C-alpha cells in the first residue's frame with residue numbers, strides 16, 4: 427500500500443469534509459448529521475482499507491461483482507449498494523450490503539426480502555426517485571413513490587429508511603434537489619422513520635446539503651477520476 431496514496435486520500439478527504447462542514451454551516455445544520463459515503467467503484471480494495479484507516483465507515487459500490495469482492499476483502503465497514511440492481515443479483519447483494527439505495531420496483535422489494543431472509547439479516551433500503559422518464563438510469567417516478575413505500579413497509583426484512591436521488595443528466599441540481607426534498611417530505615408524512623435523504627455527489631454536494639441531504643455519495647472528489655464507463 428503506497429504511502430503517497432494514503433497522503434492523497436487524506437488530503438482529498440480533508441477537502442471533502444471541509445466542503446460538507448461549510449455547506450452544513452451555511453444551512454444551519456450539523457456536519458455530523460450528514461453521512462459521507464465513499465463511492466469506491468473502479469478503485470481497488472486497498473483504497474477502501476486506506477479510507478477506513480482515515481475514519482471512513484461507509485462505502486458505496488454500484489456493481490455487484492466488484493462490490494462483493496471488495497466487501498470480502500475489507501470486512502468491518504458498512505456497504506451501500508447504490509447502482510441499478512437486477513432482481514437476480516439481489517441474493518448476492520444481500521450477502522454483503524447493509525443498505526440498498528436503488529430500490530425502484532416491486533419485484534426488487536420481493537427479491538430483496540427473500541434474499542435478506544435467506545441471509546437472516548435486515549437490510550435498510552431507500553427508494554430511488556426518478557425525476558425524468560429516463561428509466562435506464564433507474565428510479566421510480568414521484569407519483570409511484572408512496573405506493574412503493576407502502577409495499578416496502580409490509581416486508582419484514584427490509585427497513586425503509588428514506589429516499590435517494592440522482593439528478594437527471596444536464597438538469598439544474600438546485601431545482602432537482604428542491605423537488606426531491608418536497609417528495610421526501612411527502613414520504614416522511616406517511617413514513618416518519620424514512621428520514622434519510624441520499625443526494626449529492628462530488629460536483630453538487632453543497633446544493634444537496636442545502637436541500638437537506640443526510641447522505642452524500644462521493645467518488646471522484648475523494649478517489650480521483652474514473653475511466654469512462656464501458657458497458
Ligand SMILES: *Cc1c(COP(=O)(O)O)cnc(C)c1O
Nearest residue numbers: 465488508627628643644645646
Ligand atoms: C458513481 C456514483 C456516485 C459518485 O459520483 P462522483 O461524481 O464520482 O462523486 C454517486 N452516486 C451513484 C449512484 C454513483 O453511481
